[in-house]
Amino acid sequence: MKFWPIRILSIIGAVLGCFLFEGIAHHQSDYTQRLIILAGLYVTLAVSLNLINGITGQFSIGHAAFYQVGAYLGGYLSVNYFKSMHLPPLVWLLVIMVAGAAAAAFAGLIVGLPSLRLRGDYLAIVTLGFGEIIRIKIQNTPALGGSYGLNVEPKIQSIAIVWLLAILCIAVCRNLLKTANGLPFLAVREDEVASSAMGVNVTRIKVSAFLLGSAFAGAAGALLASYEGFITPATFAMDVSFIILTMVVLGGTGSITGSVVSAIFLSYLPEYLRGLKDSSGEPLTLTGGSVVASLIAVITVVAVIRWIYTDGSRNKSTRIGMTLGAIVGGFVVQAVIAAILNHNGKLHNSILVAAVVAVVTVAFLIRSIYASRATSKTWQTGLKGLGALLGGLAVAAVLNTVLTHLFNLNDGKVEVGQLRMVIFAITLIVLMLLRPQGVFAHHEFSWTWVSKLFKGRKGATA
Amino acid sequence: MSILKLDKAMIRFGGLVAVNEVSFELNKGDLFGLIGPNGAGKTTCFNLITGVYKPTSGQILFNGTDITGTPSNKIAKLGICRTFQNIRLFKALSVLENVVVGGFLRHKTGLFSALAYLPNSIHETDKLKADAMELLRVVNLDHVAHVRSADLSYGMQRRLEIARAMATQPELLLLDEPAAGMNPQEKEELLLMVKKIRDEHGMTVLLIEHDMRFVMGLCERIVVLDHGEEIAQGPPSAIRNDPKVIAAYLGEAV
Ligand SMILES: Nc1ncnc2c1ncn2[C@@H]1O[C@H](COP(=O)(O)OP(=O)(O)O)[C@@H](O)[C@H]1O
Ligand SMILES: [Mg+2]
Numbered sequence: 001m002k003f004w005p006i007r008i009l010s011i012i013g014a015v016l017g018c019f020l021f022e023g024i025a026h027h028q029s030d031y032t033q034r035l036i037i038l039a040g041l042y043v044t045l046a047v048s049l050n051l052i053n054g055i056t057g058q059f060s061i062g063h064a065a066f067y068q069v070g071a072y073l074g075g076y077l078s079v080n081y082f083k084s085m086h087l088p089p090l091v092w093l094l095v096i097m098v099a100g101a102a103a104a105a106f107a108g109l110i111v112g113l114p115s116l117r118l119r120g121d122y123l124a125i126v127t128l129g130f131g132e133i134i135r136i137k138i139q140n141t142p143a144l145g146g147s148y149g150l151n152v153e154p155k156i157q158s159i160a161i162v163w164l165l166a167i168l169c170i171a172v173c174r175n176l177l178k179t180a181n182g183l184p185f186l187a188v189r190e191d192e193v194a195s196s197a198m199g200v201n202v203t204r205i206k207v208s209a210f211l212l213g214s215a216f217a218g219a220a221g222a223l224l225a226s227y228e229g230f231i232t233p234a235t236f237a238m239d240v241s242f243i244i245l246t247m248v249v250l251g252g253t254g255s256i257t258g259s260v261v262s263a264i265f266l267s268y269l270p271e272y273l274r275g276l277k278d279s280s281g282e283p284l285t286l287t288g289g290s291v292v293a294s295l296i297a298v299i300t301v302v303a304v305i306r307w308i309y310t311d312g313s314r315n316k317s318t319r320i321g322m323t324l325g326a327i328v329g330g331f332v333v334q335a336v337i338a339a340i341l342n343h344n345g346k347l348h349n350s351i352l353v354a355a356v357v358a359v360v361t362v363a364f365l366i367r368s369i370y371a372s373r374a375t376s377k378t379w380q381t382g383l384k385g386l387g388a389l390l391g392g393l394a395v396a397a398v399l400n401t402v403l404t405h406l407f408n409l410n411d412g413k414v415e416v417g418q419l420r421m422v423i424f425a426i427t428l429i430v431l432m433l434l435r436p437q438g439v440f441a442h443h444e445f446s447w448t449w450v451s452k453l454f455k456g457r458k459g460a461t462a
Numbered sequence: 463m464s465i466l467k468l469d470k471a472m473i474r475f476g477g478l479v480a481v482n483e484v485s486f487e488l489n490k491g492d493l494f495g496l497i498g499p500n501g502a503g504k505t506t507c508f509n510l511i512t513g514v515y516k517p518t519s520g521q522i523l524f525n526g527t528d529i530t531g532t533p534s535n536k537i538a539k540l541g542i543c544r545t546f547q548n549i550r551l552f553k554a555l556s557v558l559e560n561v562v563v564g565g566f567l568r569h570k571t572g573l574f575s576a577l578a579y580l581p582n583s584i585h586e587t588d589k590l591k592a593d594a595m596e597l598l599r600v601v602n603l604d605h606v607a608h609v610r611s612a613d614l615s616y617g618m619q620r621r622l623e624i625a626r627a628m629a630t631q632p633e634l635l636l637l638d639e640p641a642a643g644m645n646p647q648e649k650e651e652l653l654l655m656v657k658k659i660r661d662e663h664g665m666t667v668l669l670i671e672h673d674m675r676f677v678m679g680l681c682e683r684i685v686v687l688d689h690g691e692e693i694a695q696g697p698p699s700a701i702r703n704d705p706k707v708i709a710a711y712l713g714e715a716v
Contacts (some may be wrong), residue, residue: 003581172577180562180569180587181576183555187563190552197512197546199538199567199630208573254554442554 014167018160025159033159037227039267040162041220044169046247046263047256048216051173053245054253055182056209057189058115059124062131063244066214068236069107069134070100070221072144075152075231082154089156096222097165104218105211107134112210116203131241139233149232156226165223169216173256177444185209186254239421246424250431252438257445266427270420295426297334301326302430309434463526465490465666466542466634471510471520480506482690483520488634493660494668495681495698499710502687504670505547508636512544513537524634539567543627544636547670549619553612557603557622560611561594564629594629600663601625601655617648621655628659635659637669641676649673653680674711678702686710 025033049063074096082092107130114126139147176182187195188205196202225231247266251258274283304326308319431438470483481503488494496504509515511522513534522530529537543564552560569586576583598604601621606614611622620640627635637656641649653676660667671677677684678698686694686701688710694701701707 171579175577175579175583178579178587179571179576179583180566180590181571181573181583183559183563184566186555186559187552190554191550193514193534194546194550194552195563196534197514197538197544198564198626199535199543200563201535212577 015160015164018163018167021163022159033157035268035271036159037157037162038271039264040159040166041224042244042247042263042267043166043260044162044216044220045244046251046259047166047169047173048213048220049244050248050251050253050256050259051176051185051216052209052213053248054255054259055173055177055189056185056206058112058206058209059120060111060115060127060210060213061124061245062111062127062129062241063213063217064236064238064240065111065127065131065134066104066107066217067221067224067240068131068138068233069104069214070097070218071225071231071236072138072150072221073103073218074100074222075150075225076144078152078154078226079150089154090158090161093156093158093161093223093226096226097161097219100222101215101219104221105215107218108210108212108214109207111214112207115206115210128238128241131236131238135233135236145232147233149230149235150225152225152229152231154226155229158223158227162223162227165216165219170256170260172212172216174444177256189254243424246428249438250427252440252442254442255438255440255444257443258438258440262439266424269423273420273423293334293336293338296337297330298426298430300333301330302433304329305434464488464523465492465525466511466668467521467523468507468511469521469523471507471517471522473506473510473515474518479690481510481517481687484685484687484690484692486685486692486695488666488668490633490666491660491664492666492668493656493680493682494666495677495684496668496670496687497672497674497677497684497701498687498693500672501689503690504687505638506690507687508544508638508670511537511636512542535567538630538632541631541633542636543630543632543634545620545623545627545638545640547638547642549616549623551611551619551622551626553610555611556608557598557611557614558591558594558607560622560626561597561629562590564626565590565593565631567630597625597629600628600658602651617644620644621652624655624659628663628665633666635665635667637667637671639670639672641671641673649676656680 025036028036045063045067049060052058052060052063077096077099078092085092085095087095111127111130115123118126138144144150176185184195184200184205185208187198187200188202192202195205224235228235243266247263248259250266251260251262305323308314308322308326314322435441464487466488468485468487470485471481472479472483473481484503484507486494496507498504506515510517513529513532513536516531520530521528524537524540524542527540529540532540552563555563569590571580571583571586595604595607598607601624603614603618603622603625606618611619614622620643624635624637624640627637640656641652644652656667656669657680659665669677669681671680678701681698683697684695684701685692686704686707688706693706693710694704696704
């Protein structure tokens, strides 16, 4: 059999590839390297949470807690034992990774136990509460630096190891889904009663998912601690759990590919936004007008895409084309409206109120006309869509008034970087409207899929 | 020796006695019917046998061993598998994958081998899939093996549930209203299929059915429940003429 030579070669290939990648990345700025490392850690976190949430269906939302357990144990060991152990830094990194994974797995076991009794929302609350308990406990433990944080010596940075961990995590999850052993996990997600009637040990499956998922988060935590050199409980606040969850949901619960893509995208997005500069080199700020314009554009695009996909008469490539068109159109709409609203740098609430009233009236008119007059199906759907669209715009305008007051946009500006959570939230809302199963749904990347896609395109153009 | 024996099995939900001291015995190779009006406690009987509920009192013996209160998954491993009245497929999984889950309890490769994608896990997965495909041929679903199970028609979903249960290779197969919602032709096919399961696959079958003609045509022995009580037991000919059964089914053609 050729199994072992291939396996060993591919492992060597992955290791060499990662170190080569590190060699190349080494010439980049510290900032770029930071982005690469954070992306790798978030890929590990999202893929491992996907194992618990998406594959096994246990709604856990406290993933940052496991990340934190790994980080603090790794940091603590580095501070106290690195010097006396005389190990090379990279080997030490592996040691604390394993230790962090073990500690987080133990924590995962403890959180996994309630999942044997609790479902859905209840489990979510327990996992979230558990995360907070860990955070507060650490905050009050002087040996771990309390709320001031822990200085981690030595700082060890290794892009290669971070990405090897991510690759390992992806490989493990993919292997699980490729073999029959993964099916009981999916079966538990689908129906626990039927699973156990088929002989599946539901308890064992859930606990395994929590153990594995949290172990990877713990290993990632240990790497984070030695990369940052300084961790505080605030590093692992609830919003980190929320971001990881967003990555899983955006990518499609159950899809490893989806988690990877959205983890890279969402870990980069805030950094990108923070890095945006205007023409004078200052951080890019938004005026009230641009925020409204963006909201309007987003809602328009969502409405148009919904319409493209609910009308079943078009084929796939037309739909993809129209969707891309709608997105481009969205940017244009955004730019135009922003230009109009930003005309004198300020947004006038009176204009806004008038606009809201006008739009709501028109929306109602259109809907009532549609109800009484429209006869042909196309007109019905079309008018219905238009009514909904205008209604949506009105909502956007109202939301805007709230937002402008919330962020003090009216008399000034807000840095785009600070809108991170708002942008995540809007991304989630849009996703839930358009594609609740996530961008990739249950699909996985495969080469046959890629070749089919290209064949499909050719077929469509010919 | 009997393969399954209920000995005064009783369960109470709050004030309601859903199954009251019911006793019956199945022999190996039986095609046994469990009938009774709606709410008689038939499904609850299945839930007791398969360990979904623990009886308040009484005993359940499988091949002579006491399985009262054993968890569901262990009972499946011992050799009892069931279908559900309200179909409970793994909806997002394909038809083939549903059946593989059934076959998984005989799977030996550990989780670690699977996570490392070692050769034994690959081989065993292939073998499970081949076995599952074989079973799909038996229930005539091999042409939709890769379709999402939720997308199947109602009758097909019922057949898939049977195939999934058969994949655990049970000695005793429990079918909860397998013909419900099927059209006459599908029912006819199902009847032949259940006979084949007993005759060719050597499984003992205990079946709940509402359609009297179906049960009378298929089963060799029948137990009748009403309001949780066992009111009659015997071959179809005797059940048909039993005054108590006629009273319980008043107005329905028996
Ligand atoms: N988990 C439960 N809790 C309370 N009552 C139940 C439960 N399961 C079944 N019952 C009751 O037991 C009775 C028998 O139900 P069932 O066994 O489903 O009847 P059927 O003979 O139609 O299958 C019904 O009155 C039902 O409401
Ligand atoms: Mg029933």
